[in-house]
Amino acid sequence: MKWGKTMTSHIASGSLRRFGWNDAFERLATGQAIDLDRVARVLSAQRDQFLVTDGQSERLCTPSGKLRHHRHLDYPVTGDWVLVDESVVQRVIPRKNTLCRGEAGSRGKQAGEVQREQPIAANIDTAFIVSGLDRDYNLRRIERFLTLVYNCGIAPVVVLTKADLHESPGAFLHEVERIAFGVPIVLTSTKDGRGLDELRIHLDVGQTVAMLGSSGAGKSSLANMLYGSDIRATAAVSESVGKGRHTTTSRELIAMPQGGILMDNPGIREIAFSKGGEGLAATFSDIRELAESCRFADCSHRHEPGCAVLRAAATGELLPERLENYRKMQREMEYVQARSEKSADCVEKERWRDVALEIRRMNKRKKY
Ligand SMILES: Nc1nc2c(ncn2[C@@H]2O[C@H](COP(=O)(O)OP(=O)(O)O)[C@@H](O)[C@H]2O)c(=O)[nH]1
Ligand SMILES: [Mg+2]
Numbered sequence: 001m002k003w004g005k006t007m008t009s010h011i012a013s014g015s016l017r018r019f020g021w022n023d024a025f026e027r028l029a030t031g032q033a034i035d036l037d038r039v040a041r042v043l044s045a046q047r048d049q050f051l052v053t054d055g056q057s058e059r060l061c062t063p064s065g066k067l068r069h070h071r072h073l074d075y076p077v078t079g080d081w082v083l084v085d086e087s088v089v090q091r092v093i094p095r096k097n098t099l100c101r102g103e104a105g106s107r108g109k110q111a112g113e114v115q116r117e118q119p120i121a122a123n124i125d126t127a128f129i130v131s132g133l134d135r136d137y138n139l140r141r142i143e144r145f146l147t148l149v150y151n152c153g154i155a156p157v158v159v160l161t162k163a164d165l166h167e168s169p170g171a172f173l174h175e176v177e178r179i180a181f182g183v184p185i186v187l188t189s190t191k192d193g194r195g196l197d198e199l200r201i202h203l204d205v206g207q208t209v210a211m212l213g214s215s216g217a218g219k220s221s222l223a224n225m226l227y228g229s230d231i232r233a234t235a236a237v238s239e240s241v242g243k244g245r246h247t248t249t250s251r252e253l254i255a256m257p258q259g260g261i262l263m264d265n266p267g268i269r270e271i272a273f274s275k276g277g278e279g280l281a282a283t284f285s286d287i288r289e290l291a292e293s294c295r296f297a298d299c300s301h302r303h304e305p306g307c308a309v310l311r312a313a314a315t316g317e318l319l320p321e322r323l324e325n326y327r328k329m330q331r332e333m334e335y336v337q338a339r340s341e342k343s344a345d346c347v348e349k350e351r352w353r354d355v356a357l358e359i360r361r362m363n364k365r366k367k368y
């Protein structure tokens with residue numbers, strides 16, 4: 001145990017690695033003269049309380065006053081590496097990537113007031129886009145998740161669960177292959193264990209995998225199968241023991257026997273687009289390729305003459321639903337982009353207001 005006590009940084013680094021610490025973070029820490037004894041990873045985050053681990057033991061921490069009062073600073077989220085003193089989280093170590101929450105229905109609600117992207121999880125290597133081969137199955141939703149995941153700089157894997165419900169689930173696999181170019185697609189079933197070995201590859205030592213998908217997709221069942229015992233309450237369990245057994249809010253990061261770290265995060269299904277990502281281009285590489293043959297370089301593929309994308313949609317080469325989904329996300333991203341420019345402007349104004357106050361204070365002091 002190293003809380004409060006000191007430990008050689010070599011040992012500290014070793015324990016942290018069990019939770020995904022790696023050379024890149026270590027270089028960063030060394031560059032910022034961060035004492036590894038104070039580093040911990042956030043297993044779950046509530047408003048004023050964080051469950052963190054140093055790789056050896058867990059503890060509950062509170063945010064420092066500085067974190068609490070300066071909302072422009074990174075506020076800890078699940079998956080973050082943080083600096084801890086006693087039981088107080090001092091700050092977040094720069095993130096590799098971030099998943100952000102969308103503000104559902106907030107478009108246009110707050111006229112004038114701009115909300116910023118709200119991070120919900122950080123430092124993720126791979127995302128399992130979990131989709132049940134039941135009513136949950138929806139190609140457009142998979143496209144959406146792919147775009148979101150690419151946008152955040154995370155590698156996607158499409159996981160099609162409940163394969164046991166079908167005679168020949170391979171047909172679904174082929175259908176998804178046509179919208180997820182070059183993405184690993186895995187058919188799984190917790191009834192017969194198929195596909196689990198393919199998933200385990202991604203849970204290699206130091207790798208953090210987040211499971212995204214609708215409620216009921218089979219994420220917790222998958223976590224249990226991969227772990228080898230029931231560590232997550234599934235819908236089946238909740239039903240059998242009745243209400244009041246919702247462990248989904250407790251620990252969101254699980255150190256897996258394979259050496260990797262799995263994030264079963266219920267809130268994650270609300271993720272929204274962040275600005276400036278390459279998600280659309282990566283997910284819709286077919287549209288991007290078609291666009292190269294459009295007459296105009298800045299073709300919006302909506303009404304222009306000589307548009308190769310519209311032509312492909314008309315001939316059926318490109319599915320109209322796919323094009324529609326692309327446009328929908330394009331509009332959302334344009335909105336996010338515009339909003340973030342606006343919010344940068346607000347932040348700048350805020351900063352200047354602070355500077356102006358400071359100057360006024362200094363001038364006052366000078367008078368006496
Ligand atoms: N037939 C079948 N049912 C499954 C499979 N995986 C999960 N389920 C069921 O799907 C429901 C939702 O599973 P759960 O893991 O709680 O989903 P979560 O909300 O994504 O965590 C439960 O009733 C599970 O028993 C599977 O591979 N095959
Ligand atoms: Mg669950």
Ligand SMILES: [Zn+2]
Binds near residue numbers: 291301306
């Ligand atoms: Zn075009």
